[in-house]
Amino acid sequence: MAPSRALAGLLAAGRRAPQAAGAGAHSSRFVLPRTYHSYDHPPPPGVFNAAEKAILSAAYAHVPEHGFTQHALSLGARDAGYLDISTSLLPAGPFSLIKYHLVTKREALAPKSAGIFGGPAAAQAQAVPVEAKVERLTWERLQENRDVIHRWQEALAIMAQPSLVPASLHELALLADEIYHLSGDKSVDPSWYTKRASLSTIYASAELFMTNDRSPGFGETQAFLQRRLKESSGVGAVLGNVAQWVSFTAAAGVNVLRSKGARI
Amino acid sequence: MAARPALRSAARALRPSFRSCSCPSARYAKPFSTSPLPQKPAPTPNNPDASSFSDKTTHFGFEDGLSEAEKTERVAGVFHSVAESYDRMNDLMSFGWHRIWKDHFVSSLNPGLSSHNPPTPQNILDVAGGTGDIAFRMLHHAHQLNRNPDVRVTISDINTSMLAVGKQRSLKLPASQQTALSFLPADATVLPAALAPNSFDLYTVAFGIRNFSNIPQALREAYRVLKPGGVFACLEFSKVGNPLLNAVYKRWSFSGIPMIGQLVAGDRDSYQYLVESIERFPSQDEFRDMIVDAGFVVGGEGYENLTGGVAAIHKGMKPLDAK
Numbered sequence: 001m002a003p004s005r006a007l008a009g010l011l012a013a014g015r016r017a018p019q020a021a022g023a024g025a026h027s028s029r030f031v032l033p034r035t036y037h038s039y040d041h042p043p044p045p046g047v048f049n050a051a052e053k054a055i056l057s058a059a060y061a062h063v064p065e066h067g068f069t070q071h072a073l074s075l076g077a078r079d080a081g082y083l084d085i086s087t088s089l090l091p092a093g094p095f096s097l098i099k100y101h102l103v104t105k106r107e108a109l110a111p112k113s114a115g116i117f118g119g120p121a122a123a124q125a126q127a128v129p130v131e132a133k134v135e136r137l138t139w140e141r142l143q144e145n146r147d148v149i150h151r152w153q154e155a156l157a158i159m160a161q162p163s164l165v166p167a168s169l170h171e172l173a174l175l176a177d178e179i180y181h182l183s184g185d186k187s188v189d190p191s192w193y194t195k196r197a198s199l200s201t202i203y204a205s206a207e208l209f210m211t212n213d214r215s216p217g218f219g220e221t222q223a224f225l226q227r228r229l230k231e232s233s234g235v236g237a238v239l240g241n242v243a244q245w246v247s248f249t250a251a252a253g254v255n256v257l258r259s260k261g262a263r264i
Numbered sequence: 265m266a267a268r269p270a271l272r273s274a275a276r277a278l279r280p281s282f283r284s285c286s287c288p289s290a291r292y293a294k295p296f297s298t299s300p301l302p303q304k305p306a307p308t309p310n311n312p313d314a315s316s317f318s319d320k321t322t323h324f325g326f327e328d329g330l331s332e333a334e335k336t337e338r339v340a341g342v343f344h345s346v347a348e349s350y351d352r353m354n355d356l357m358s359f360g361w362h363r364i365w366k367d368h369f370v371s372s373l374n375p376g377l378s379s380h381n382p383p384t385p386q387n388i389l390d391v392a393g394g395t396g397d398i399a400f401r402m403l404h405h406a407h408q409l410n411r412n413p414d415v416r417v418t419i420s421d422i423n424t425s426m427l428a429v430g431k432q433r434s435l436k437l438p439a440s441q442q443t444a445l446s447f448l449p450a451d452a453t454v455l456p457a458a459l460a461p462n463s464f465d466l467y468t469v470a471f472g473i474r475n476f477s478n479i480p481q482a483l484r485e486a487y488r489v490l491k492p493g494g495v496f497a498c499l500e501f502s503k504v505g506n507p508l509l510n511a512v513y514k515r516w517s518f519s520g521i522p523m524i525g526q527l528v529a530g531d532r533d534s535y536q537y538l539v540e541s542i543e544r545f546p547s548q549d550e551f552r553d554m555i556v557d558a559g560f561v562v563g564g565e566g567y568e569n570l571t572g573g574v575a576a577i578h579k580g581m582k583p584l585d586a587k
Contacts, residue, residue, distance in 0.1 A: 049561065049562075049563070050561075051561045051563070051581060051583060051584075052563050052564075070374070070377065071379060074377060074378065074379040075379045077493075078379055078380075081493070081584055082493040082584065083384075083465055083491060083493040083494060084377055084378045084379065084384055084386070084465075085373070085374075085375070085377075085386065085465045085466050085493075085494065085495050086493045086494075086495060086581055087374075087377075088372065088373045088374060088495055088497070088579060089495060089561070089562075089563040089579060089580075089581040090563050090564075091563050091564035091565070091568065092564075093372075096563075
């Protein structure tokens with residue numbers, strides 16, 4: 001967890017504190033955010049408060065028909081019993097709806113993972129290798145896009161707006177971290193970062209692939225995902241071997257010099 | 265640091281004559297900490313018979329220990345004297361940037377948007393909106409962009425001079441927009457009983473709330489008149505986060521703005537007050553907490569910074585289960 005804490009510190013420094021949790025809970029309204037996973041502390045309050053959730057969840061039902069738009073939001077607000085103007089409560093308009101999709105689907109991974117692999121991630125960590133779990137969970141997450149995939153290119157266009165890029169990348173990073181965490185990854189070396197970075201890239205490209213995938217059950221996307229993951233683990237193995245060879249040769253070189261009397 | 269003596273002498277030069285500050289130490293504790301643009305008029309209590317006029321003290325710029333009634337009177341004086349040159353001064357002081365803030369404020373609220381056909385009517389109250397800057401933008405946005413002719417805006421201001429300016433300007437609007445507009449002289453902390461509870465979709469106040477003699481009271485009034493699900497939106501000067509930008513900004517607001525006020529409007533003291541009142545206004549987080557304390561629900565962080573925090577937009581929604 002050490003590198004993740006360091007990353008958490010960096011992220012926290014760059015961000016403003018807290019999300020409002022809810023109307024009533026005054027004292028615990030603004031709790032410091034925690035960007036790492038903890039086994040010992042209760043999870044931090046959600047990103048959306050009760051009113052936002054009510055509007056967004058109702059609006060989300062309209063996404064397949066109306067896309068991630070202001071129109072879907074205002075239909076949702078109406079369904080939830082709010083006024084048209086209430087949607088201006090949401091800080092980022094349609095992007096809030098996209099974020100709602102990203103956050104809820106990411107949070108749904110943990111219970112799903114427990115269902116697939118049985119019990120907490122630690123319990124059966126040995127049974128299934130981490131790589132297999134990563135692939136399975138990534139695929140599960142991709143399948144969550146099923147209902148909105150025909151609207152997802154619009155969403156990607158919104159997410160690519162310069163002012164929204166940091167928030168979008170942050171969500172992607174959180175997803176990659178979540179998947180590795182649920183897969184029981186315990187690395188505490190620089191590979192903590194490389195693993196998450198490569199999974200982020202693979203996930204994003206698979207998602208893009210999926211928007212044009214017309215095969216039944218998105219089989220093509222699954223094959224695409226498997227190929228990319230295999231490539232990345234292949235590259236990882238090659239890099240590891242090269243690094244091992246370099247360090248062995250360097251150590252041997254130093255020893256040769258020492259045997260010649262060099263004071264190293 | 266080398267700039268400090270210069271700053272101090274500038275501060276002395278700026279000291280307006282009317283500030284008979286009883287607590288000079290408070291003034292010098294933070295010599296150059298104020299901000300720039302004076303904008304909108306502020307409603308403050310000025311009907312002397314209102315029962316809310318307690319002995320509670322408030323402040324006027326950097327001057328402490330005034331009763332709320334006194335502040336109301338003084339704010340009224342400030343805005344009576346600036347009403348005529350208000351728009352020209354805003355442009356000069358903010359380099360025209362206040363128009364961008366106001367446009368963004370209105371478009372982020374998206375008044376008039378409706379998922380229904382025909383569109384649902386909306387009732388908007390623009391408080392401290394004397395000169396109509398926000399109200400006219402709302403009408404344009406709702407009527408032209410969102411094609412919703414059933415949006416009505418009530419402009420309320422405590423200051424009749426500012427309202428008169430707004431009325432004059434509204435004559436240039438299309439007739440359909442003029443009929444959707446009404447003017448109401450009122451104190452935002454004691455809105456008249458004619459404004460029924462649960463009657464407005466949107467309550468806006470732009471560059472006005474810092475002049476209110478009792479902000480929590482005004483927030484409670486806003487809560488009262490809004491429908492459940494209605495939105496309170498406030499555009500106001502706030503605290504700049506970046507220290508570098510802050511230094512430039514404070515310098516401009518404490519030395520530049522009163523000077524422009526003197527040269528263009530012939531009224532240094534009023535603009536000195538505007539600058540000081542900005543400095544006294546709570547930070548983004550504090551004001552957000554005040555909004556929450558009044559019963560509103562806020563989304564996300566509860567505010568949006570504009571231009572690095574020179575101004576900020578705060579929004580709150582009256583919850584559906586409100587009594």
